Amino acid sequence: MDPRTTEVSQLFERFKAAILRKDFDTCTKLLSQLKIALTGFKSLPPSFEKTPNAVHELTLARDIYEHAVVLSVKIEDQDAFERHFFQLKPYYTDASGRLPPSPQEYPILGLNLLRLLVQNRIAEFHTELELLSASALENPCIKHAVELEQSFMEGAYNRVLTARQTVPHETYVYFMDLLAKTVRDEIAGCSEKAYDSLSVNDARQMLLYSSDKEVVEYIKEEHPEWEIKNGFVFFQRAKESVPCKEIPSLQLINQTLSYARELERIV
Amino acid sequence: MTQDVEMKEQQPTPAPANPVSPTSPSVLEQLKDISALIETGAYTREVRRIMRAIRWTIQIRKKLNVSVLSAFLNSAFVPGSEVHSRLAAYIPKEDDQDMEVDIGTSVTLLSKHSLPEIEIYCYLLVLIFLIDQKRYDEAKACSSASIARIKNLNRRTIDVLASRLYFYYSLSYELTGDLAEIRGTLLALHRTATLRHDELGQETLLNLLLRNYLHYNLYDKAEKLRSKAPRFEAHSNQQFCRYLFYLGKIRTIQLEYTDAKESLLQAARKAPVSALGFRILCNKWAVIVRLLLGEIPERTVFMQKGMEKALRPYFELTNAVRIGDLELFKTVAEKFASAFSSDGTNNLIVRLRHNVIRTGLRNISISYSKISLADVAKKLRLDSPNPIADAESIVAKAIRDGAIDATIDHACGWMISKETGDIYSTNEPQIAFNSRIAFCLNMHNEAVRALRFPPNSDKEKESAEKRRERQQQEQELAKHIAEEDDDEF
Structure with a gap:
């Protein structure tokens, strides 16, 4: 093994040890050093040169980025997550012929799906989904995210929240917590339109708070327009759209004139 | 995915000026006529002649065989010359004795100073022949060689031939399953075509690249390329149809259903009648997109000629969504799972579950x-x-x-x-009516713009002055339409 690879491996061992100690500051510092060291390897993307230790270097680099993704979840940095994930992705797609598959691949892909869901980037969510094979979709980590999205679209929010108990991987908890917040806002938005009023007790259950006080606080902060009276929450219903009484004359005149002009050209 | 490859091969347009006479001249004679046509086209710089030559070639492609091809090559190039030996190497050897006869009659009809157009045409001919014979590995070698040759040529009259070559180049790699390999080359070719203002080439190559990306489900990359590549008025209807189809697919995946529906329906409508596979594919996607939009496609969509069987799974699916029955939906999805996954629509069908619930809910809300x-x-x-x-x-x-x-x-x-x-108390009907009128008027305008008048048709001999006057009028009309198009609707 050539000295540079050994050096990177040693650095990586220290990085892993720091993660176990939960010493995230050291981790971040070591990670930047590792990234700089990786630029010296010619076998990595995008050049993919066929050097003798290519497989070893690629595996090492993939391992490093996988840990980087997990680290960014632990320090709760979504931007770093996105960056690291994109750096990692070529190892799963373009280098798949050169490397044995990583056991971390599906958990990390599932994590990314979850992140897109939390950030409400549904279009990207589906684009990523198309890249997965049928067997990948059967994987519990991926399936979890896919089912979440479905329940979310349907409006079956209970299922989204109960899914938190069945997370396939410990790193998922961070995003699930974020998702719970999104879900709460969604429920509040739906309730506003669907109910005339709710008892505070019911609202508490629906918004998944443990005490009435939290509900009142939440309403004050997020929805000051709601009214709380005699143990009931009254929603300010949006004004019904009244049937149009007025004729949009100017628009109609414009349209009719353009029809006339077009017709003249045809005849 | 393979169906739409066939589109180009089944061109409905018969060669207008050169109908195959009842006595049907030999294939070799026809090939010689074609190359003469290309030669005149190359000298007079009339791209239309070369296009006609290609159409004619497609007509006779089924009749090609080894002896005719080698005889043609012998007549087009000096036997033993570099080009000749390079091309002849791709033609499989055949121990056929009637070769003699053909060569005997093939005394140099063509001038031997071979034009690059003729050379490229021969490449195209050999390539088509190899693909038809299912000799894909030779086809790959031949197409790669031709692409290498084309890179060094910069003549507008070659562009048409080149765009066809690109297509078969990609097709031969797709048939052997190595599409990913040529992505870099295609991108380089696209860049060259852009620099040379070869719009037909750009169009073809963009479609090939999109196809390449979509083959591997790389919707993200496809969309990035599509949104950044230059767009212009379409030159070839087939290429435009494909572009619309790929665009529709990308938009469907990215949940822009309204735009997707428009592109897919337009692609299905514009595609030539004979391109059945392509139209079926467009219809399949369009049905799903419409379902996702909450629309229910009419029964006539599924009853189009030649499509009933292929669209059957989608018909049953529509039925389940229409009734809003989750159980039925599940059974249909399972029953036709293999059909859906071969169409690549499985993930979209998963998305439909939500719509089934919505429709069911709407029915309940109306009834109770x-x-x-x-x-x-x-x-x-x-x-x-x-x-x-x-x-x-x-x-x-x-x-x-x-x-x-x-x-x-x-x-x-x-x-x-x-x-x-009451919906009629709102502006809704008025808006719907307006959008339909706008659609019809737009269709008429586009049809007018697409009309082409042959400069010297035999039917009416108009004087030069008269013609100039008429052309001027036409131009004015076209300009008028183009101008008004911008500020209306």
Whole structure:
């Protein structure tokens, strides 16, 4: 093994040890050093040169980025997550012929799906989904995210929240917590339109708070327009759209004139 | 995915000026005529002649065989010359004795100073022949060689031939399953075509690249390329159809259903009648997109000639969505799972579940003025540990999204539907009417713009002055339309 690879491996061992100690500051510092060291390897993307230790270097680099993704979840940095994930992705797609598959691949892909869901980037969510094979979709980590999205679209929010108990991987908890917040806002938005009023007790259950006080606080902060009276929450219903009484004359005149002009050209 | 490859091969347009005479000259004679046509086209710089030559070639492609090809090569190039030996190497050897006869008659009809157009045409001919003979590895070698040759040529009259070569180049790699290999070359070719203002080449190459990306489900990359590549008025109808289809697919995946529907329907409508496979594919996607939009496609869509069988799974799917029956939907999805996954629409069908629930809910809301949530859950057949709570939140979301007009009484567990308003008291019908008129007028204008008048048709001999006058009028009209197009609607 050539000295540079050994050096990177040693650095990586220290990085892993720091993660176990939960010493995230050291981790971040070591990670930047590792990234700089990786630029010296010619076998990595995008050049993919066929050097003798290519497989070893690629595996090492993939391992490093996988840990980087997990680290960014632990320090709760979504931007770093996105960056690291994109750096990692070529190892799963373009280098798949050169490397044995990583056991971390599906958990990390599932994590990314979850992140897109939390950030409400549904279009990207589906684009990523198309890249997965049928067997990948059967994987519990991926399936979890896919089912979440479905329940979310349907409006079956209970299922989204109960899914938190069945997370396939410990790193998922961070995003699930974020998702719970999104879900709460969604429920509040739906309730506003669907109910005339709710008892505070019911609202508490629906918004998944443990005490009435939290509900009142939440309403004050997020929805000051709601009214709380005699143990009931009254929603300010949006004004019904009244049937149009007025004729949009100017628009109609414009349209009719353009029809006339077009017709003249045809005849 | 393979169906739409066939589109180009089944061109409906017969060669207009050169109908195959009843006596049907030998294939070799026809090939010579074609190369003469290309030669005149090359000297007079009339691209249309070369296009006609290609159409004619496609007509006779089924009649090609080894002896005719080698005889043609012998007549086009000096036997033993570099070009000749390079091309002849790709033709499989055949111990056929009638070769003699052909060579005997093939005394140099063509001038031997071979034009690059003729050379490229021969490459194209050999390539088509190899693909038809299912000799894909030779086809790959031949197409790669031709692409290498084309890179060094910069003549406008070659562009048409080149765009065809690109197509077969990609096809031969697709047939052997190595599409990913040529992505770099295609991108380089696209860049060259852009620099040379070869719009037909750009169009073809962009489509090939999109196809290449979509083959591997790389929707992200495809969309990035598509949105950044230069667009212009389409030159070839076939290429435009494909572009629309790929665009529709990308937009579907990215949940822009309204735009996707427009592109897919337009692609299906514009495609030539004979390109059945392509139209079926467009229809399949269009049906799903319309379902996702909450529309129910008409029965006639599924009853189009030659499509009934292929669209059967989608017909049953539509039926399930229309009724809003989750059970039925599940059975259909399972029953045709293999068909859906070979069409690559499996993930879209998963998305449809949500629409099935919506339709079911809408039916319930129309039929009942007041219904308990437990009944709603039962009617929707929600299979979950807590159906009533699920039903409640699903109904709440449907209300917020405007799918149904109702309120929920939480204490009693009821859903109370509201009276539906009279749609004719709003501006809605007026808007719908306007959009239809606009569509028709636009269609007419495009048809006028697409008309082409042959400069010297035999029927009416108009004087030069008269013609100039008429052309001027036409130009003015076209300009007029183009100008007004910008500020209307």
